[in-house]
Amino acid sequence: xxxxxxxxxxxxxxxxxxxxxxxxxxxxxxxxxxxxxxxxxxxxxxxxxxxxxxxxxxxxxxxxxxxxxxxxxxxxxxxxxxxxxxxxxxxxxxxxxxxxx
Amino acid sequence: xxxxxxxxxxxxxxxxxxxxxxxxxxxxxxxxxxxxxxxxxxxxxxxxxxxxxxxxxxxxxxxxxxxxxxxxxxxxxxxxxxxxxxxxxxxxxxxxxxxxxxxxxxxxxxxxxxxxxxxxxxxxxxxxxxxxxxxxxxxxxxxxxxxxxxxxxxxxxxxxxxxxxxxxxxx
Numbered sequence: 001x002x003x004x005x006x007x008x009x010x011x012x013x014x015x016x017x018x019x020x021x022x023x024x025x026x027x028x029x030x031x032x033x034x035x036x037x038x039x040x041x042x043x044x045x046x047x048x049x050x051x052x053x054x055x056x057x058x059x060x061x062x063x064x065x066x067x068x069x070x071x072x073x074x075x076x077x078x079x080x081x082x083x084x085x086x087x088x089x090x091x092x093x094x095x096x097x098x099x100x101x
Numbered sequence: 102x103x104x105x106x107x108x109x110x111x112x113x114x115x116x117x118x119x120x121x122x123x124x125x126x127x128x129x130x131x132x133x134x135x136x137x138x139x140x141x142x143x144x145x146x147x148x149x150x151x152x153x154x155x156x157x158x159x160x161x162x163x164x165x166x167x168x169x170x171x172x173x174x175x176x177x178x179x180x181x182x183x184x185x186x187x188x189x190x191x192x193x194x195x196x197x198x199x200x201x202x203x204x205x206x207x208x209x210x211x212x213x214x215x216x217x218x219x220x221x222x223x224x225x226x227x228x229x230x231x232x233x234x235x236x237x238x239x240x241x242x243x244x245x246x247x248x249x250x251x252x253x254x255x256x257x258x259x260x261x262x263x264x265x266x267x268x269x270x271x272x
Contacts, residue, residue, distance in 0.1 A: 003107045005217040008148070010207050011111045015118055015137075017200040022122035024196045030127050030173060034134050037165065038118050041141050044157075048148045053217065055224045057232045061241045063145075063153055064233070067160045068248045072255030074165045078172045079262035085176045 008049035016042035029084075029091040033077050040070045103147055110143030127173050131166060138162040150228035 019038035026032055044063045051059025085091055117137025124130045142157035226232045237245050 002218060003104050003147075005219060006211065007107060007111075008144075010211070011114070011144070013203055013207055014115055017203055018115065018118040018122060021196060021200055022118075024192075025122065028127055030169065030176075031121075031130050034121060034130060034169060037161070038121065038134065038137065041138065041161070044153075045141065045144055045148075048145055048150050048153060051150070051228075052148045052219055052223060055220060055227060057227065057236045058241070060150055060153055060228055060233050061236050061244070063150075064156065064237065065244060065248050067156060068252055071160060071165055072251055074168055075255050075259040076262070078168060079259040082172060082175065083262050091176060 005049055005053050008045060012042040012045040012049070015039075015045070027092050027094050029081055029093050029096075030078075032093070033074065033081070036077075037070060037074065040066055040073075106143065106147045110140045110147060113137070113140035114144060128170070131169050131173060134169075135162050135166045138166065148228075149223045152228060152230045152233050 016039050019035045019042065022035035022038070023032050026035065044066050047059040047063045047066070049059075051057060051063075081091055084096065088096065090096070114137050117133050117140055121130045121133040121137065124133060138161040139158060142154040142162070145157055146154040
């Protein structure tokens with residue numbers, strides 16, 4: 001069976017759904033950030049698949065941009081999490097609703 | 102051969118993602134995510150992007166996940182115990198709506214026979230370090246410079262956040 005663009009798009013869609021459900025279901029802020037990384041990875045697959053379809057390397061360049069964005073997001077997000085942990089002694093998002101109360 | 106690699110790497114990627122969501126311990130989740138990212142590198146390799154595959158392993162599975170594991174090990178206690186409780190039961194139908202909608206779309210798309218086939222082989226030099234570097238420093242030079250500013254801002258921001266209670270130099 002020939003592998004077409006559709007296969008890659010469906011795979012990326014399924015990976016994105018996994019990340020999205022995980023982000024909503026998990027209560028640990030660290031694991032929620034890992035789910036964001038998984039969603040970014042799904043978009044990277046779409047970029048690479050369309051680059052292959054059009055035979056144009058621009059998609060690869062933007063996957064590299066996405067790597068840089070993911071790295072920045074992880075660095076800032078984890079720094080914020082460490083700061084939250086220092087003050088509140090928890091990273092469970094259910095315990096972090098001061099603004100809501 | 103391409104089909105075999107696609108099914109293998111795609112299956113491993115999905116398995117890694119699902120197991121990451123299902124595991125209760127953050128450390129085990131992180132290890133499954135590394136597994137998923139390495140499988141994604143295989144997908145990039147199948148798609149004709151050897152440079153992307155290498156960068157996926159280096160940046161994602163290497164740098165970013167090591168950062169995650171360091172933070173998990175710094176925050177001992179509640180993180181390692183896993184989660185005490187899941188979300189309220191009443192929210193489950195709401196969570197299920199977007200995935201079901203996307204699955205219906207995917208199935209509808211697959212049934213419409215609207216598959217788009219790739220060209221038999223990518224153009225010469227596609228996805229090599231040379232061609233990506235040529236684009237990065239040529240057509241996409243502005244985006245390249247902007248992303249370097251994003252990285253610089255993230256670096257400064259992480260440093261400022263990580264200083265903790267101590268005074269910042271400009272205060």
